[in-house]
Amino acid sequence: MYSVVEGEGEVTIAGGGQETTYRFGPRDHFVVPSWHTARFSSAAGCVLFSFSDRPVHQALGIHSEERLS
Numbered sequence: 001m002y003s004v005v006e007g008e009g010e011v012t013i014a015g016g017g018q019e020t021t022y023r024f025g026p027r028d029h030f031v032v033p034s035w036h037t038a039r040f041s042s043a044a045g046c047v048l049f050s051f052s053d054r055p056v057h058q059a060l061g062i063h064s065e066e067r068l069s
Helices: 054-060
Strands: 002-007 009-015 018-024 037-041 046-050
Touching: none
Parallel strands: none
Antiparallel strands: 002 046, 009 018, 009 037
């Protein structure tokens, strides 16, 4: 989950063979599913706050991670 603190930009979310781009600005909120990838861009810069349920998944032993090159 992401919250936009200041600035604006775009996020491209890819997964399942599809790719979608969204524009964001201050006070916007959006979620990127953990099984999707996200690419961010901002011409002037931006500040995002994010959090995830990764610690819970790790504690339950169900966390998996894949590095993409």
